Amino acid sequence: QQQVKQSPQSLIVQKGGIPIINCAYENTAFDYFPWYQQFPGKGPALLIAIRPDVSEKKEGRFTISFNKSAKQFSLHIMDSQPGDSATYFCAASITSGSRLTFGEGTQLTVNP
Amino acid sequence: NAGVMQNPRHLVRRRGQEARLRCSPMKGHSHVYWYRQLPEEGLKFMVYLQKENIIDESGMPKERFSAEFPKEGPSILRIQQVVRGDSAAYFCASSPDRLEQYFGPGTRLTVT
Numbered sequence: 001q002q003q004v005k006q007s008p009q010s011l012i013v014q015k016g017g018i019p020i021i022n023c024a025y026e027n028t029a030f031d032y033f034p035w036y037q038q039f040p041g042k043g044p045a046l047l048i049a050i051r052p053d054v055s056e057k058k059e060g061r062f063t064i065s066f067n068k069s070a071k072q073f074s075l076h077i078m079d080s081q082p083g084d085s086a087t088y089f090c091a092a093s094i095t096s097g098s099r100l101t102f103g104e105g106t107q108l109t110v111n112p
Numbered sequence: 113n114a115g116v117m118q119n120p121r122h123l124v125r126r127r128g129q130e131a132r133l134r135c136s137p138m139k140g141h142s143h144v145y146w147y148r149q150l151p152e153e154g155l156k157f158m159v160y161l162q163k164e165n166i167i168d169e170s171g172m173p174k175e176r177f178s179a180e181f182p183k184e185g186p187s188i189l190r191i192q193q194v195v196r197g198d199s200a201a202y203f204c205a206s207s208p209d210r211l212e213q214y215f216g217p218g219t220r221l222t223v224t
């Protein structure tokens with residue numbers, strides 16, 4: 001019940017495309033959903049996060065869509081660039097506990 | 113404001129030796145988390161600490177692993193009698209409010 005399932009495992013898009021990465025969770029107690037970006041040899045960097053009281057949040061070219069009834073959330077990257085090529089992780093936590101449960105990661109490649 | 117600092121960045125230990133990993137949180141952050149990332153896998157929670165207290169150690173192996181966050185100085189993750197299966201990247205994250213977690217660059221441990 002603590003799992004977060006992420007798909008796809010890998011994704012290749014052309015520059016300017018809109019990659020979409022999906023995550024699903026089971027534990028309805030989760031109330032905080034961040035996305036992280038990780039480049040090879042680096043630590044994960046917090047991109048954007050959402051709470052379940054909103055259905056969408058946008059920051060720059062990154063948008064999270066959240067569907068509470070389906071227990072799913074997704075990351076959209078608008079106007080993707082080669083510099084966006086990285087591994088993306090979704091995560092979830094219960095704020096009272098605060099440990100993050102991560103998805104398995106999506107390796108995104110944006111071709112020029 | 114400097115980010116989360118971890119050292120060493122790379123650590124090589126022979127089987128049976130001890131590994132000490134250090135983490136200095138961001139200024140003003142009193143919550144520290146340790147995660148482990150095995151090759152080609154996502155991040156797994158290990159332990160959550162506040163100053164001088166272990167809050168949640170449910171993800172940490174019962175034997176050989178210990179963590180502390182003293183009143184003064186960095187948080188330490190200690191692995192005694194390392195085995196090859198301990199080879200991984202160990203990431204520390206800090207938070208000001210138990211919600212947003214900011215990750216350090218990681219320590220890559222190799223056990224030979």
